[in-house]
Amino acid sequence: MKVMNIKTKGEIKGRSFYCFAESFIYTGLVYFIFFYLSPFKHGFLELNLHPLLIVVAVISMRYGTYLSTFGVIFATFFYFLAYLNVERDPIIFFASFEYSKFILMFFFTALFIGKLRDSTDEKIIHMENEISRLKKGFTRQKRNNIKLTFTNSRLKNQIINSKESILTLHHLTSSLDKMGVEEIFTKTILNIKQFIDCDVISIYTYNSEKNFARLKLKVGNGRLPSFFQIEEGEAHKQVIDAREAMAFPLDIEGDTPVYIAPVVTEGKIIGFINVERLSFSIQERYTFEMFKVISHWLNRSLVRAIKRQHSEEVENIYEGTRILKMDYFNKRLEEENNRKKLFKMEFLAFEGNHRGAAPHELHRMIEGRVRDEDVVGMDDRMVRFIFPATEVHNKGLLLDKLGEVIEGIDFYEI
Numbered sequence: 001m002k003v004m005n006i007k008t009k010g011e012i013k014g015r016s017f018y019c020f021a022e023s024f025i026y027t028g029l030v031y032f033i034f035f036y037l038s039p040f041k042h043g044f045l046e047l048n049l050h051p052l053l054i055v056v057a058v059i060s061m062r063y064g065t066y067l068s069t070f071g072v073i074f075a076t077f078f079y080f081l082a083y084l085n086v087e088r089d090p091i092i093f094f095a096s097f098e099y100s101k102f103i104l105m106f107f108f109t110a111l112f113i114g115k116l117r118d119s120t121d122e123k124i125i126h127m128e129n130e131i132s133r134l135k136k137g138f139t140r141q142k143r144n145n146i147k148l149t150f151t152n153s154r155l156k157n158q159i160i161n162s163k164e165s166i167l168t169l170h171h172l173t174s175s176l177d178k179m180g181v182e183e184i185f186t187k188t189i190l191n192i193k194q195f196i197d198c199d200v201i202s203i204y205t206y207n208s209e210k211n212f213a214r215l216k217l218k219v220g221n222g223r224l225p226s227f228f229q230i231e232e233g234e235a236h237k238q239v240i241d242a243r244e245a246m247a248f249p250l251d252i253e254g255d256t257p258v259y260i261a262p263v264v265t266e267g268k269i270i271g272f273i274n275v276e277r278l279s280f281s282i283q284e285r286y287t288f289e290m291f292k293v294i295s296h297w298l299n300r301s302l303v304r305a306i307k308r309q310h311s312e313e314v315e316n317i318y319e320g321t322r323i324l325k326m327d328y329f330n331k332r333l334e335e336e337n338n339r340k341k342l343f344k345m346e347f348l349a350f351e352g353n354h355r356g357a358a359p360h361e362l363h364r365m366i367e368g369r370v371r372d373e374d375v376v377g378m379d380d381r382m383v384r385f386i387f388p389a390t391e392v393h394n395k396g397l398l399l400d401k402l403g404e405v406i407e408g409i410d411f412y413e414i
Contacts, residue, residue: 065114261295329377
């Protein structure tokens with residue numbers, strides 16, 4: 001295993017400086033004490049265990065092979081200086097092994113002890129790296145164990161409560177059959193929130209002709225925009241092709257939901273239910289199956305609710321228009337207020353005095369100029385608009401738009 005020992009330039013320079021200074025000071029002190037102050041100067045050249053050799057050994061032990069070169073250089077310098085001070089011939093110094101052997105001793109001592117120090121340092125670094133690796137592995141395993149314990153606890157609770165949950169879910173989903181279309185969407189969000197531990201849920205309508213999806217209802221702060229085009233290969237396109245609920249890998253950085261189910265009526269996909277983010281990082285088969293059951297009941301109930309709605313609209317929509325009668329409109333407004341209370345889902349509503357305008361006249365003004373999702377209602381005096389899933393900061397923009405669409409009517413927020 002390769003040992004990594006990375007030092008900064010500052011550390012290398014500092015270590016080199018200290019080695020240089022220590023080598024000079026220690027060898028200088030040896031020269032001063034054992035030669036300069038000694039009355040037996042000739043004996044300094046022939047000491048059996050030479051103090052300069054001890055200094056070289058100490059420097060090598062502290063700094064390793066490469067930096068111990070400073071110790072060898074200064075030891076050689078002071079030994080040669082002592083040799084010259086006793087008036088010896090420098091040529092004999094290099095020719096005679098009696099004196100030059102000390103230079104070799106300095107060199108090989110530095111090499112041998114320095115290698116030992118380097119080898120020890122490498123072993124220490126290797127052990128530190130192993131300890132660091134083991135600590136990281138331990139931390140990772142600890143996280144996995146916590147996650148596993150959490151998942152096991154959830155599964156245990158789900159197994160214990162599965163019978164009760166299924167019965168409760170059956171009761172709740174069966175109650176959808178008695179609700180209107182908008183109430184079904186609201187109740188579906190509540191059911192998903194109750195039975196699937198998730199942070200972000202959204203329902204989008206889908207326009208198959210223009211191939212785009214628009215936000216209808218959302219709980220939590222998700223990453224999906226309020227309006228987006230369906231692209232080839234994108235998760236919602238896969239669901240359209242499969243025509244069934246699908247689970248997708250966790251996409252922490254992206255905006256792909258974890259679960260997506262199509263909303264289907266009379267064989268046509270009219271929207272999507274998205275679980276954009278779970279409250280935990282592990283997808284469980286149980287939660288996906290529960291999601292599929294809820295989405296199945298939604299589709300089943302919607303078919304009946306839409307049929308009821310069509311029959312209700314005969315009496316509650318002005319003939320030949322998309323404009324609701326005010327009592328029917330107010331039920332929808334009540335549902336939007338309920339969603340705002342339950343999910344903090346923003347919407348905007350405006351009203352104004354239409355000054356005797358006929359429903360067909362108003363219908364011509366708004367046709368093609370307001371979204372299909374927007375709701376319009378009127379009575380013999382007032383006209384009202386609901387803009388679902390619309391943030392409050394768009395109020396000024398919408399008021400300007402209404403002023404352009406329907407001239408001569410002053411609108412205000414309700």
